[in-house]
Amino acid sequence: MNTGLHQAHAHPGVVGAARPDNKTTLARSLGKLKGSKRLQSPEVSSSSEERSPDSPPVDLGLYQALQQSNQLERDSRPVDPSSPPSLDEYSARRSQLLKIMTYTDSVEESWDAYQRLLNLPPLLNMPPAPYYRLHSLARLLSSTTPKTRLVFLRLLSVLSCIHRTGGMIHQWQWNSLIDCAGKGWRVTRLEDFQTALDVYEDMVALRAPGATFFRHESTSMDEVNVDSIPLREPVRPDIITYTTLVNIAARTLDPTNVERAMSILHASGFPPNRITYLALLRFYTRRGDLTGVRDILNRIRERGFELGTDGINACIWAFGRKGRLDVASALYRILRHRIVPEDEVGQYELELARKRLSSSESIHVPDDTIPDATTYYILIQVYSYHGDLVKCLQVFMDMLRTPGKVGIVKPKARISRAKKPDVSSPTLPAFRAIFLGFSRHGQHTPIGEADSLTNRLTRSSWNLANLESLFDSFITLPHSMNPSSRTIYWLLRAYAVTTSNDMAKLRTTWNRLAKRFGNSWGGRLDRLRREIFEGQDQDQDQDQDHTKERNQ
Structure with a gap:
């Protein structure tokens, strides 16, 4: 055979x-397969494989019944394990x-x-x-x-x-x-x-x-x-x-x-359909080719397809990623107007912006398009990447003022009829983007506690005082929200930059995070934790040596 x-x-x-x-x-x-994960035998796979946190608990009644069915209770004689079941x-x-x-x-x-x-x-x-x-x-x-x-x-x-x-x-x-x-x-x-x-x-x-x-x-x-x-x-x-x-x-x-x-x-x-063109739009965006982006937008327009919210988000990311914040801000303002209408002067400016985007960039914004959670994430990340904390926090506040419009339903394999979808707060990705901005633009410029928030934002936005204020809000999130390891990593990197690698401050931050969210992170966070607490362990060893010398 x-x-x-x-x-x-x-x-x-x-x-x-x-x-x-x-x-x-x-x-x-x-x-x-290269890189494939070896699965274990059925006897141990249910307990050792990674289980999704959204998965319901195991039906113990079914498993107990299964174990009972594996025993020949009606036959008290020893059973040969190699013999086939009845x-x-x-x-x-x-x-x-x-x-x-x-x-x-x-x-x-x-x-x-x-x-x-x-x-x-x-x-x-x-x-x-x-x-x-x-x-x-x-x-x-x-x-x-x-x-x-x-x-x-x-x-x-x-x-x-x-x-x-x-x-x-x-x-x-x-x-x-x-x-x-x-x-x-x-x-x-x-x-x-x-x-x-x-x-x-x-x-x-x-x-x-x-x-x-x-x-x-x-x-x-x-x-x-x-x-x-x-x-x-x-x-x-x-x-x-x-x-x-x-x-x-x-x-x-x-x-x-x-x-x-x-x-x-x-x-x-x-x-090609609309999704095909959006995939190509993403390709040219990640390559930083605005000429290719404009070409795809022209094709979408010629075919009569509407961009939709996902298409507008792709345009915001494409132009914002290349530093064209004027285009990204205009698109966001037009979408935001659908939720919070502006006055007559603002509406006139928006109409001019729409015509300019249509003629110069081939971007036509549908009348019924409103921002979703991805829109806010992209704007926060764009402003954070380019170092504009004021606009970054403004978009963050806009997102928090409209929670019903940006709620995210976590994708599940199947939603039980007896359970409601798990709606997660959209603030965690926003915090991650802002912490990444602090790690990129952070400055070690201590400011007095008495300075107002406005003064701090206009003088040196990416500083320790502003990071501390954001961290205090981050640490008080509801207990059902657990940040990803990447969010924790960029937060610690932000503290390292704004404190000039103050190990005492990093240890305090780590302890607060561990107390609030647990200490079960792995990978690079484990390596980072060892670096943070390595000096403390050495100091403790030196203190113990000095104590022994004094006692002797």
């Missing part, structure tokens, strides 16, 4: 579903695992149940679970954010299982797999775009998901027998497929990849 993927097709093996008699399953092939035991295990997949709202619990189902003895060529449950798991994985390499491997495993057992992979599942292939890392690499193209080629060639990828990654072509995979009904790519490829190519910032993706789109006969 052939090994590798062919053997994985003989039994729907997946990542983490290790079988002693099948060591070269699909899991081993998936493990060859039909009743097999049915009980399968029933409990299918219940978990049906009723859980957690991706981790559903994935764990799927792995355990794969470890049960296979029934001919039947799928480990009904197709509608496998499609439901695929939908959970597709809606998971962020799209990590682990999510891509899991979705590839589920779709491969569906394909191997004769099921139908739908168009949206192919599109989701292509999207996950290009979003496995924080920075999209050239290899990620190639992986997305491999999945696309499998889709158009009616091959199994991952067949082209394994041809590229396998050490021996004999291990991958994709020719034995039966043909299916053709699933044709749509404009979403091609736009996804263009978006992934744009994220690589490589013009060659963008040209290749656009050539594939043109060959398909589908005209």
Whole structure:
């Protein structure tokens, strides 16, 4: 029997579903991905893998019932572990695992149940679970954010299982797999775009998901027998497929990849849509090419597409990133006017600004467009990056005055019917942008406590006194809000710049943060903590040595 993927097709093996008699399953092939995270066996995966903080607690009743079904309570004789389970035991295990997949709202619990189902003895060529449950798991994985390499491997495993057992992979599942292939890392690499193209080629060639990828990654072509995979009904790519490829190519910032993706789109006969142009707009923005940005804006206008709020936000970021704060400020003022109307003089100025933007920059602002949370974040980050703390804080105050307009619903894999969406405060990203501004423009200029806030802002904005005021507001956030490690990192960097690396002040700040938000950060924050407290440890050692000398 052939090994590798062919053997994985003989039994729907997946990542983490290790079988002693099948060591070269699909899991081993998936493990060859560079940078992929190795999954653990089903016995420990539910407790050791990272679990989303938004996931509901484990249904202990189902797991207890599952453990009880694993015991042959009616037979007191010793049972050989290698012997196959009885039909009743097999049915009980399968029933409990299918219940978990049906009723859980957690991706981790559903994935764990799927792995355990794969470890049960296979029934001919039947799928480990009904197709509608496998499609439901695929939908959970597709809606998971962020799209990590682990999510891509899991979705590839589920779709491969569906394909191997004769099921139908739908168009949206192919599109989701292509999207996950290009979003496995924080920075999209050239290899990620190639992986997305491999999945696309499998889709158009009616091959199994991952067949082209394994041809590229396998050490021996004999291990991958994709020719034995039966043909299916053709699933044709749509404009979403091609736009996804263009978006992934744009994220690589490589013009060659963008040209290749656009050539594939043109060959398909589908005209680019609004999302396609927004992906290209993001590409030229990140490359700092305002000429390319204007060209895309002209195409959007010629095609009759409206920019919308996301398109206006992209324009604010494109021009603000290049220092064109006049354009960014004019766009924000026009959007803000929809919420807080200005007087007659202000309306006349806004009308002139609209005409100027339309004629010189090809930006047409729709009448019904209002700012969202991203609009405020971008403006705060732009002003912070270019060193204008006054306008930065003004936009921050505008955002806080309209909380109903900027609330963010955290994306979830599935929202339980009994639970409401978790609405997170939009202030955390704003604080992070401002702290980053202090780390960039901070000045070590001590100012007296009696100075007013206005004087401090007009004299030296990015100073310790203003940072302390912001930190006092930041530390009093509601207990349900936990900042990211990047927010904490830039805050500490801001204190390091504005205090000229005053270790005593940094230790005090760290202790306040640890008392308020906990001390469970890792990575570079652990290294930074060791640097901050290294001097304190040395001072304590010296004090102990001096005490011993005096006692002697």
